[in-house]
Amino acid sequence: MKVLLKNKSFMFIWIAYITSGLGSTFSIFIMGWVAYHLKGSAVTVGNLWFFYFLSSIISQIICGPYIDRVNKKNIMIFSELVRAIVYFFFALSMYQDSLTTNIIYTFAIIVGLVEPLFSPSSNSYIAETIQEKDLQKANSILQTTKQSTRMLGPLLAGLIVSMTEPLYVLIFLIVILGLSSINLLFLPNLNLNKSHKAGWGKEFIEGLMFYKKNPFFLTMGILLFIINFSAGAVQPMLLPYVFDYLKGTSFHYGLINSGTAFGMLIGAFFMTISNESKKLKLIMFSSIIIGGLSLSLLGISFNIFSSFLFITIYGLCASIFNINNTILYQKRVPTNLRGRVFTVRGLLANAGVPLGALVIGHVVGYIKINHVFLLLGLAIVIPCCIALFLPSLNYREDKEMGNSNTM
Incomplete structure (x- = not known):
């Protein structure tokens, strides 16, 4: 554990796991909440998650084989930054009272396409920067962190909405994803594997x-x-x-x-x-x-x-x-x-x-x-x-x- 705490690359990834994990769980909560209260229909919520899950699967299948051919640091920053931008426009639409189900579906598709890029990129980055004997401990910490954010995120989001307004959840999302992007800028770049691949x-x-x-x-x-x-x-x-x-x-x-x-x-x-x-x-x-x-x-x-x-x-x-x-x-x-x-x-x-x-x-x-x-x-x-x-x-x-x- 002491070795991992002294590894700056691991610490930056760990911080990103916390912010990205909270961002994911907050987004799941707020998109469903807003879609349901906009129309009051379970069909709307079902359609929302259909578009989100479908775009996530498409992203994983198409992009998966190419993750190792691109700068993983840039992929993680791209994933976090695009989501922050999406939620900025989400908040802007809500503030202007111009939000529609089609706009929410569009936001869900974009988030579904970029969100799955973070996890495989970070896992691959960790595998290249952590010694083999420390990988099990590193992955255990990251997976525990991931599940903890999934557990705490909906609770915090529900508490914020019940005490204030859903707009504040979106503002929180924008801030933590923006900070996550800045945090990842400090990661060192890795050498790309330029060998021929099928x-x-x-x-x-x-x-x-x-x-x-x-x-x-x-x-x-x-x-x-x-x-x-x-x-x-x-x-x-x-x-x-x-x-x-x-x-x-x-x-x-x-x-x-x-x-x-x-x-x-x-x-x-x-x-x-x-x-x-x-x-x-x-x-x-x-x-x-x-x-x-x-x-x-x-x-x-x-x-x-x-x-x-x-x-x-x-x-x-x-x-x-x-x-x-x-x-x-x-x-x-x-x-x-x-x-x-x-x-x-x-x-x-x-x-x-x-x-x-x-x-x-x-x-x-x-x-x-x-x-x-x-x-x-x-x-x-x-x-x-x-x-x-x-x-x-x-x-x-x-x-x-x-x-x-x-x-």
Whole structure:
């Protein structure tokens, strides 16, 4: 820890993680809040998150292979600065009372395109500036910071809105993202890797071929799509759930919104102190089934605190599932294919997020909001229970997992 604290590059990145993380969570809160109160419709919120998630996925898929070919410091500054500019015009439109749903959708698309550039750039920068023996500690600190900001951000934003006006949240966003951009200017530039690399299309096709040869990972990818379809619908539905069903306030929305991050923080801590298990499949499916059941319980909850408990359990289970799923990929996928395979996995898994936000946003007009959470939970539990008996998901868990060709 002392070594990391003396590393100026790490300290600048750490500060940027705090400001960028708060900026992300504040933006998620305020865009949803403003969109909902502008039209009073869950459909509007669903459309908002559809545009945001879709543009984020497009950005990750297209830009991912090229991150290492561009100055990572400049990418991080660009991501923070563009978001600050977007929220400046957001605040200006709100101040002039000229804000419309189409303007909010446009802002969401721009933020969705630039926000995903920060995390892979910072992770890559850290890998090049921190000694290998200190990487685990550095990444643990950064991930803990990330989950902490996700937990505290909605709470702070909800508190500010309940005490003042949403305009002050936007002003806070502009300030912290602007300061983050200035902070990143002090990072030293790294040498670019100018070696020849394959084009995006070729790398993507090679990633697809891996899934064709390994039905286990193909089935897992399809399952992740189904899970993320429900997960993608959770975020936009929380706002009408708190205001319409629980009759809560802006602070209560912030509290419920932070529950997933709080659970993921607990899950990450649990995984840090626990020993690695060879029964990854059992742990993964058990955790996500419990998480789905917790999501369904939101549909029968009648108060803020029980809802917070259920969504915290959901976040905890999601964290355990995600960490073990990543371990599975890291152990079973050859090193020379990981980047391409992870790109395809991102497409298979994340494609369900905007679709879930869009579909559920329209469905909620026909059924009660609490029933939506009952259905979302079952949409996770049922496929996972079926998948437990699929032959393509049976493999020797006690066998050495370093050989990707052995199922």
